[in-house]
Amino acid sequence: MLNSLLSADLPRSRALSLVLVLILAALACAPFLVTGARPLNTAATICVYIVLVASYDLLLGYTGIVSFAHTMFYGIGAYGVGIALSSVDEPTWSHVFAGLAIALVLTLALALVVGLFALRVRAIFYAMITLAVAASFSVLASQLSDFTGGEDGKTFSVPELLSPGFTLAENEVFGRSIDGKLITYYVVFFGCLLLFLFLLRVVNSPFGRVLQAIRENEFRAEALGYRTMFYRIWANVIAALVAALAGALMALWLRYVGPKTSLGFEIMTDILLIVVIGGMGTMYGAVVGATLFILAQNYLKELMAHASGALEGVPLLAAALHPDRWMLWLGVLFVLSVYFFPVGIVGKLRLRKRG
Amino acid sequence: APDLKIALIAGKTGVLESYAKETETGFMMGLEYLTGGKMEINGRKIKVIVKDDQGKPDLGRTLLAEAYGDDKADIAVGTTSSGSALAMLPVAKEYKKVLVVEPAVADEITGAKWNKYIFRTARNSMQDALAAASTLKSGSIGFLAQDYAFGRDAIKAGKQALAATGSKATVVHEEYAPATATDFTAPSQRLFDALKDKPQPRVLAIVWAGPNPMNKIADMKPERYGIALAPGGNLLPIMKTWKAYAGTEGTIYYYYGFPKNKMNDWLVSEHTKRYKAPPDMFTAGGMAAASAVFTALSKVPSANSEQLVTAMEGMSFETPKGTMTFRKEDHQALQPMYHFRIKKDQKNEWDLLELVREIPAKELPLPVTNKR
Amino acid sequence: MSASLPLAQQESLPAAKRDIAPLLLVPALMLAMLPLVGSFPTWVTLSVAGLAMGMMIFIMASGLTLVFGLMSVLNFGHGAFVSVGAFAATMVLLPMHGWLEAESLAANLGALGLALIVAMLVTGVLGWAFERVIIMPVYGQHLKQILVTMGGMIVSEQLINVIWGPEQIALPLPATLRGSLILGDAAIEKYRLVAVVVGLAVFLTIFLVLNRTKLGLLIRAGVENGEMVEALGYRIRRLFVAVFAAGSALAGLGGVMWGLYKENLTASMGADTMVMIFIVVIIGGLGSIGGCFIGALLMALVANYAGFLAPKVALVSNIILMIAILLWRPAGLYSKSR
Amino acid sequence: MTAYSQQQPSLSTRDLTIRFGGHVAVNAVTADFYPGTLTVIVGPNGAGKTTYFNLVSGQLPATSGSVFINGHEVTRHGPARRTRLGIGRAFQLTNLFPHLSVIENVRLAVQARAGAGMNMFSIWSSHKELIARAEHYLERVHLMGRRDTMVGTLSHGDQRKLEVAILLALEPSIMMFDEPTAGMSVDEVPVVLDLIHQVKRDANKTVLLVEHKMDVVRALADRIIVLHNGTLVADGKPQEVMQSQIVQEAYLGTPEPA
Amino acid sequence: MLERQNQLDPLLTLSGVHTHIGQYHILQGVDLVVPRGGLSVLLGRNGAGKTTTLRTIMGLWQASAGSITFDGQDITRMSTPDIARAGIAYVPESMAVFSELTVRENLYLAARSGALDNARVDWICGFFPALKKFWNYPAGNLSGGQKQMVAIARAIVEPRKLLLVDEPTKGLAPAIVQSLMAAFRELKDTDTTILLVEQNFNFVRTLGDSVSVMDDGRVVHAGSMRELADDDELQTRLLGLSLDSHQ
Numbered sequence A: 001m002l003n004s005l006l007s008a009d010l011p012r013s014r015a016l017s018l019v020l021v022l023i024l025a026a027l028a029c030a031p032f033l034v035t036g037a038r039p040l041n042t043a044a045t046i047c048v049y050i051v052l053v054a055s056y057d058l059l060l061g062y063t064g065i066v067s068f069a070h071t072m073f074y075g076i077g078a079y080g081v082g083i084a085l086s087s088v089d090e091p092t093w094s095h096v097f098a099g100l101a102i103a104l105v106l107t108l109a110l111a112l113v114v115g116l117f118a119l120r121v122r123a124i125f126y127a128m129i130t131l132a133v134a135a136s137f138s139v140l141a142s143q144l145s146d147f148t149g150g151e152d153g154k155t156f157s158v159p160e161l162l163s164p165g166f167t168l169a170e171n172e173v174f175g176r177s178i179d180g181k182l183i184t185y186y187v188v189f190f191g192c193l194l195l196f197l198f199l200l201r202v203v204n205s206p207f208g209r210v211l212q213a214i215r216e217n218e219f220r221a222e223a224l225g226y227r228t229m230f231y232r233i234w235a236n237v238i239a240a241l242v243a244a245l246a247g248a249l250m251a252l253w254l255r256y257v258g259p260k261t262s263l264g265f266e267i268m269t270d271i272l273l274i275v276v277i278g279g280m281g282t283m284y285g286a287v288v289g290a291t292l293f294i295l296a297q298n299y300l301k302e303l304m305a306h307a308s309g310a311l312e313g314v315p316l317l318a319a320a321l322h323p324d325r326w327m328l329w330l331g332v333l334f335v336l337s338v339y340f341f342p343v344g345i346v347g348k349l350r351l352r353k354r355g
Numbered sequence B: 001a002p003d004l005k006i007a008l009i010a011g012k013t014g015v016l017e018s019y020a021k022e023t024e025t026g027f028m029m030g031l032e033y034l035t036g037g038k039m040e041i042n043g044r045k046i047k048v049i050v051k052d053d054q055g056k057p058d059l060g061r062t063l064l065a066e067a068y069g070d071d072k073a074d075i076a077v078g079t080t081s082s083g084s085a086l087a088m089l090p091v092a093k094e095y096k097k098v099l100v101v102e103p104a105v106a107d108e109i110t111g112a113k114w115n116k117y118i119f120r121t122a123r124n125s126m127q128d129a130l131a132a133a134s135t136l137k138s139g140s141i142g143f144l145a146q147d148y149a150f151g152r153d154a155i156k157a158g159k160q161a162l163a164a165t166g167s168k169a170t171v172v173h174e175e176y177a178p179a180t181a182t183d184f185t186a187p188s189q190r191l192f193d194a195l196k197d198k199p200q201p202r203v204l205a206i207v208w209a210g211p212n213p214m215n216k217i218a219d220m221k222p223e224r225y226g227i228a229l230a231p232g233g234n235l236l237p238i239m240k241t242w243k244a245y246a247g248t249e250g251t252i253y254y255y256y257g258f259p260k261n262k263m264n265d266w267l268v269s270e271h272t273k274r275y276k277a278p279p280d281m282f283t284a285g286g287m288a289a290a291s292a293v294f295t296a297l298s299k300v301p302s303a304n305s306e307q308l309v310t311a312m313e314g315m316s317f318e319t320p321k322g323t324m325t326f327r328k329e330d331h332q333a334l335q336p337m338y339h340f341r342i343k344k345d346q347k348n349e350w351d352l353l354e355l356v357r358e359i360p361a362k363e364l365p366l367p368v369t370n371k372r
Numbered sequence C: 001m002s003a004s005l006p007l008a009q010q011e012s013l014p015a016a017k018r019d020i021a022p023l024l025l026v027p028a029l030m031l032a033m034l035p036l037v038g039s040f041p042t043w044v045t046l047s048v049a050g051l052a053m054g055m056m057i058f059i060m061a062s063g064l065t066l067v068f069g070l071m072s073v074l075n076f077g078h079g080a081f082v083s084v085g086a087f088a089a090t091m092v093l094l095p096m097h098g099w100l101e102a103e104s105l106a107a108n109l110g111a112l113g114l115a116l117i118v119a120m121l122v123t124g125v126l127g128w129a130f131e132r133v134i135i136m137p138v139y140g141q142h143l144k145q146i147l148v149t150m151g152g153m154i155v156s157e158q159l160i161n162v163i164w165g166p167e168q169i170a171l172p173l174p175a176t177l178r179g180s181l182i183l184g185d186a187a188i189e190k191y192r193l194v195a196v197v198v199g200l201a202v203f204l205t206i207f208l209v210l211n212r213t214k215l216g217l218l219i220r221a222g223v224e225n226g227e228m229v230e231a232l233g234y235r236i237r238r239l240f241v242a243v244f245a246a247g248s249a250l251a252g253l254g255g256v257m258w259g260l261y262k263e264n265l266t267a268s269m270g271a272d273t274m275v276m277i278f279i280v281v282i283i284g285g286l287g288s289i290g291g292c293f294i295g296a297l298l299m300a301l302v303a304n305y306a307g308f309l310a311p312k313v314a315l316v317s318n319i320i321l322m323i324a325i326l327l328w329r330p331a332g333l334y335s336k337s338r
Numbered sequence D: 001m002t003a004y005s006q007q008q009p010s011l012s013t014r015d016l017t018i019r020f021g022g023h024v025a026v027n028a029v030t031a032d033f034y035p036g037t038l039t040v041i042v043g044p045n046g047a048g049k050t051t052y053f054n055l056v057s058g059q060l061p062a063t064s065g066s067v068f069i070n071g072h073e074v075t076r077h078g079p080a081r082r083t084r085l086g087i088g089r090a091f092q093l094t095n096l097f098p099h100l101s102v103i104e105n106v107r108l109a110v111q112a113r114a115g116a117g118m119n120m121f122s123i124w125s126s127h128k129e130l131i132a133r134a135e136h137y138l139e140r141v142h143l144m145g146r147r148d149t150m151v152g153t154l155s156h157g158d159q160r161k162l163e164v165a166i167l168l169a170l171e172p173s174i175m176m177f178d179e180p181t182a183g184m185s186v187d188e189v190p191v192v193l194d195l196i197h198q199v200k201r202d203a204n205k206t207v208l209l210v211e212h213k214m215d216v217v218r219a220l221a222d223r224i225i226v227l228h229n230g231t232l233v234a235d236g237k238p239q240e241v242m243q244s245q246i247v248q249e250a251y252l253g254t255p256e257p258a
Numbered sequence E: 001m002l003e004r005q006n007q008l009d010p011l012l013t014l015s016g017v018h019t020h021i022g023q024y025h026i027l028q029g030v031d032l033v034v035p036r037g038g039l040s041v042l043l044g045r046n047g048a049g050k051t052t053t054l055r056t057i058m059g060l061w062q063a064s065a066g067s068i069t070f071d072g073q074d075i076t077r078m079s080t081p082d083i084a085r086a087g088i089a090y091v092p093e094s095m096a097v098f099s100e101l102t103v104r105e106n107l108y109l110a111a112r113s114g115a116l117d118n119a120r121v122d123w124i125c126g127f128f129p130a131l132k133k134f135w136n137y138p139a140g141n142l143s144g145g146q147k148q149m150v151a152i153a154r155a156i157v158e159p160r161k162l163l164l165v166d167e168p169t170k171g172l173a174p175a176i177v178q179s180l181m182a183a184f185r186e187l188k189d190t191d192t193t194i195l196l197v198e199q200n201f202n203f204v205r206t207l208g209d210s211v212s213v214m215d216d217g218r219v220v221h222a223g224s225m226r227e228l229a230d231d232d233e234l235q236t237r238l239l240g241l242s243l244d245s246h247q
């Protein structure tokens, strides 16, 4: 049962299993474990990022395609839902699904077109072309400001059931009222869980193995009779669709879309980093990496404030640990993690078990 | 009594870092000045919680919710980026707490997206535009702006402002350049071509967020065609590079040498003492926001939101720019602006501008655009 | 069974022909635009400005062609070196304020030259350290290079903020280089002429070093198979460090030129130019210094003409240029791997 | 040399030519290959043998001329399509999936044969029969002991054996070996030769072999084709061809030492 | 026999060399002596560790124990470039030609002195005429056998004390194998020592002076070539050669 749920791709390391179970449990119970806006927001962001990163890993880690356009698809999903919901005052579920459907169709079309035209060229050129396409898309989003809200983005409300004001039951459950926020969280959580399991299945299917073969040696895969272009385009499309769905979930959660939040190049670099920290081509790397990274991104500042407070007397160190310099340390972590986890955290844990 | 908690949200890291630093400095110095260094209002200690939204709207929103919900802040101030500020507005309404917007300038904050908990000490784009328009009485105007929503809105505001101030000048050309542009040869040429045969005086007005391309255009010698440049005021380090273009006129929100009042005198002397440089635009803005918060909390010791809103509507408060007043209709602080000229003989590295005229608030017919 | 056989055919095959089509691209573009622009002085202004801007872009991109094009190291941190170069120059230029304000070309250029040297030294040393600490473990792994250099870039930018503070720093042009020369009705900024001179000097130096010495070959061979180059007796590690440091120094040089052009320094000023620089290197063809040069000129010219003729197009002119070139030559203008 | 021509050729090329710039690597080669026959292609280094293979299996596009498989023209088809029509190919320079295990390498070939590549909803390891088949081929080349080793760490000779196993696993009707025994140790060569022998015995298979080792050529060839500077210069029974002057001069050099 | 060779002033000596690659223990105490002058052959089954031995000598893998002495100098811990500069040239199994560089550039790089010696190049091209023909052609586009020629030419483009050659005949046409044999003979005459890894016993039986056989990361036999060539039983035992397997 578990085996088929996880598509026979078990963690293969006791430490890793433990970590994964912990993360799953924490995310599943987050609304009952923590109070306050920020922790829950962090949990929801982790859920969405796990899926976003896992879908990117399908491209990068399994198929060997370097794309910089992944956030574009994430953005399309988010904007699809966002624009549909902000076009009306009292949005309903049909607005959500209509927006989502349009976004998915657009994603499919764009992923196909980009794949058909650009996947023929060398890897590094593909990366650059997707970078250009994504940049043009941002320009477009900014130019169509009447429609997209331009640089400022759009704030919108969500269907009744999900809005913060809504309460399902009079009574509290485990000391927490069942309100719209909580329901939204679980929509996000289960949505992401399903998408992740789907991706896990894809990479462990015969199809997934062909993708790996293409990554390893495209020339030979072709000689074995696999139409590699076809497989690469499919991988591109699947990854794009999943990213769009992740974007839609994020939009529902944030009730906001904007270029920085859903299209920015920063998100792309975050994704890249998480993939590498977690472990490329492992899927579980996305889980561990996203959790660590999002936690660091949200709480590194607080941690540093404590550290620099404690080191008040020491002049230089306190300055370097000043919370506003958190990016400095994130950068250092960037470098160190690539240094010390050349095969990612998951790879490292699995190696330790063997060695 | 429990502490009074004030949340200050700013884009302290990321591209707007230098702006946010100024706001924070100004805000803290403002409280220091107003409380006489005691950091108390009516005997209650003030606690300022500073948060960094990195200029990201989603983060701004979450931080404001955290400030109101988890930190139990009584009032909040922020933020640097207009996008983030706009995203924060509904949160104030959700939590029914006051948000003083500083220094974001988007008109919509006190326009379409406004709600009754929103007050703004910063000037808005329209006020900038009106000030600029009030110096352009006749002749031909060409606009240069960035090609995105902000730039286009600014020029729309500029044209409205010309109409509102009764200017007889005609806008002969609007030029939009990519926001990332580095080479201004092509846009300048287009503007020169459009302006050169039009009636005098010919003015090329530049509306640009971030480092202003004034130098690049001035280097192409617009005076060949009798065209004068009208830059909007900018940060001090940017205006420092303008000294070769002495005599150029424009309008600005704040320059440390212009206002004459006690608060500004203190700010200039203390700031120069502490940071070896005079205060800049956003420092003054931060101090103005501090003053608004201080004045309001002094009037409503309980910090009850509804009472605060009532007290703040129409409230006047002292700032480094002199007295500002929150207009009842849309809670925008009405304030003076300054018409400047770049100095020829500069006494020191920060002696950059001379005052042509202070434009009093009543000469700036700011329309009310929110739906109340 | 055939009787007579074409047995002996051992004369050497001819070397590949010189490919001049890309060289003609720049003049062809300029000529084609003359009738569209209409006015001759305007055309001169746009073209000269474009060529000079191209030179400036080339100076910044040249270091990247070395490390990316030749060594195949995707250094996203290149932008940070551009910034560091500009900030390092302030260490010379701000104290030498007097020299810059003097109305003497010699004094101005003297200060400028000194600033260039200091900036190149600082960035060269930084590049050396960067290579040792950050790049060394990830040769040949593009993806990790992207990440690790991005990390390096964040660290460098933050350190700029720590050292020089987060405020923007004004860096006014030297007195005699301000303003324009007016030729007829065309205005040509003086500073751009300096950029042309420096750009040409950089181009010729790199071109000669790579084509008249073993260096270019060694680097390319070393990227393909470093072990074998070592087995031939070359200390490839040292060579790579040196090339990387040289590339960084060039970025520093570009940074000073760029900083003086912008006249305002921010820590992210280099990073902001990265996409543009990458595009230049790509359309030039990996590893081709000549291609990079032509690419930079093309990009700046296209931006200027587009900005004049159809400003909306200028928003995406770089991207359109790149796609057009890649459609024509999928590996860039000049590519070594034919 | 008309002994084979009663049958329908399973593979034929007509005036097959490729130019690289001014250099003609394969020059108007016309040849037919028949099931149940093993043809050895010999020729000096650079004669165009590998390039000819590349043209037949679709790795390179022909400048002119055409290729037919069982009478169907395939000149415009890509390598994947030709493979699915029955061409299988082992490469001269080892060409594997270095970060996958030995068994996975072979399984990919088995799976390609079974046409199960697009299945994305079932679990790979649940296809037991495919794995069994892959193991069968590993056994035949004596590589079962290396079943789960990462291919990148195999010694050169073992990689050559895997190359052969993958070709067998594809079960093509037209098999092309490009110097299968190069770099293989002396005691392993017979294993591979045996395999080729077995394949050859199957009357439905057409086998093409490029080989420089004369003892191997003599042991296996039913027919020999000689390429020289891209041109087909000799075609016939092994004995005749080996004696011809061209082969003696250009290819073998001085008569082989005993 | 072995004693006599040792007295003949060994050029290269490996004693008790162990090499680990990652977690694998590949060489498990290799003892090998290459006498000065002459051609030594290293034989062994696939995976015996021959390539690993050569790479360890070149410093491309680090020996984890034992010592390697070349020409009186301990090179065990030296870096690859320094080992090469000490006078060792290497023809790797994978050939490792620089595919983006032309044939000329490949040879030019190998000439550390900075210039190609035309006479020597002509001498080399005498053995491998194809090189002349493809002189200005990117080496990556050459045929398999031609690449092998480039790899060998690169190692002999300048005189070196010791040549390490890993399976040079694979993929070479018989005529070229003959040339190669001639080349090795001439090299031997010019005081170059050669250590040759080879599967093709016919090729080395007339050429080799001494021979070592490896199995499972160890040298299991060392002696003179004549001895091995004459002793069919020894061949069968060491190499798995039987008469009918290479009829």
Ligand SMILES: Nc1ncnc2c1ncn2[C@@H]1O[C@H](COP(=O)(O)OP(=O)(O)OP(=O)(O)O)[C@@H](O)[C@H]1O
Residues within 6 Å of the ligand: D152, D153, D154, D155, D156, D157, D158, D183, D185, E021, E022, E024, E026, E044, E045, E046, E047, E048, E049, E050, E051, E052, E053, E093
């Ligand atoms: N990079 C590596 N990682 C792990 N094991 C390796 C690696 N390279 C070689 N080996 C192992 O070391 C052993 C010896 O390999 P080596 O290449 O030295 O053999 P060889 O004698 O040259 O064989 P061949 O005749 O097939 O070339 C083999 O078992 C091989 O699998």
Ligand SMILES: Nc1ncnc2c1ncn2[C@@H]1O[C@H](COP(=O)(O)OP(=O)(O)OP(=O)(O)O)[C@@H](O)[C@H]1O
Residues within 6 Å of the ligand: D020, D023, D025, D043, D044, D045, D046, D047, D048, D049, D050, D051, D052, D092, E134, E141, E142, E143, E144, E145, E146, E171, E173
């Ligand atoms: N992609 C290519 N581009 C240019 N020339 C090529 C290319 N591929 C092969 N050639 C040339 O075509 C000729 C034939 O090469 P091919 O590899 O077919 O020879 P071969 O007969 O297999 O030789 P060998 O026995 O050495 O493997 C060679 O001269 C080679 O240089």
Ligand SMILES: [Mg+2]
Residues within 6 Å of the ligand: D049, D050, D051, D092, D178, E143, E144, E145
């Ligand atoms: Mg071949």
Ligand SMILES: [Mg+2]
Residues within 6 Å of the ligand: D155, D156, D157, E050, E051, E052, E093
């Ligand atoms: Mg070997």
